[in-house]
Amino acid sequence: MKPRNLCLLRALLPVLGCLAAAPVLADRPVVRLDIRNHLFWPAEISVPANTRIRLEVTNHDPTPEEFESYELNREKVIMGNHPGILFIGPLAPGEYPFFGEFHPKSAQGRVIAR
């Protein structure tokens, strides 16, 4: 594809994304993360760099938690005994810490992109 067409495609992406969000979701690599006793399991997750990842967080505690990361620019409440989905990346290779905002001392983890 010519660079110019690519630019046009990029400009149209948000529109296309809104129209066709559901089919796009299926293509993302899925990474699962559990919250138990205010801890993340696993506390370290490896993801491919420069790739958009579908992160499925399941909170097994009865109390709510908030998945938060300044480095990933993410913030999402995960209700007690409920799942939550969020998308991270594309990430440059490196380490990206995240934490549970409601229990920041125990709930700590990091994403490693390589």
Next chain:
Amino acid sequence: MLLTAVIIVLREVLEAALLISILAALSGALGIRRYWIGGALAAGLAGAIVIAGSLDTITAWLDGAGQEVLNAAMQALIYLLLGMFICLLILRGRARTQSGIGMKLIMTAAVGLATAREGSEILIYASGFVMNLPQLMSVLIGTSIGAGIGISAGALLYYLLVSLNDRWSRRVGAGLLVLVAAGLLSQATLLLTQADWLPAGLPLWDSSALIAERSVTGQLLYAMIGYEATPDAFQAASYFGGGILLLCAALIAVRYRRRAGDHP
């Protein structure tokens, strides 16, 4: 636990408190009575309770994107309301005689939405400790301290704005509203990216070495002007595009008022 509560509550209260202070100060400069704030806070609290009580359902909407889409919609709506407010503020000029019912409604809606959004998160956080009495005490104390600091910061901004004369308080207030609104729009964009409704790119820049988002300055700037250390292209574009759009609307309003003033 206490410190965590202080930080969480402060972050949420600060965002709403700064918006309320600016609008309260502008109400004064416009000669609008400030009774609307009570109504807005009551409506916001009711909204916060509804959102907090049904967040598990909301989260599951739209294939799991419900939380992000609802929050983004609320923030985009506040952006539009503030844009309308700024235009009305300019068009109204120096007149202090009109009732300003439209402006009161817009301010009520904006503050109500902001309070519902920030309040629901505090309620959800606190709800996790209801069954845990010893921790609940420190959470409640932390909540009071956090709310106290947030409200004090709002009060400080309010008194700074009202200490200016009407004309300058209106100008500075409107300027701050543009920044707050642009910040909200870029937050809305970020949420849609998080839900994969918008594509994501690598960060355009990284200013975290200069001002870290987790630092006090970073948090204040985030609450005030939507500071982000590592924004991607969509976020930056929505921030600056959203801000410029409001400035253009404001300029059009200024020209319109001047013309109306020249030919009464």
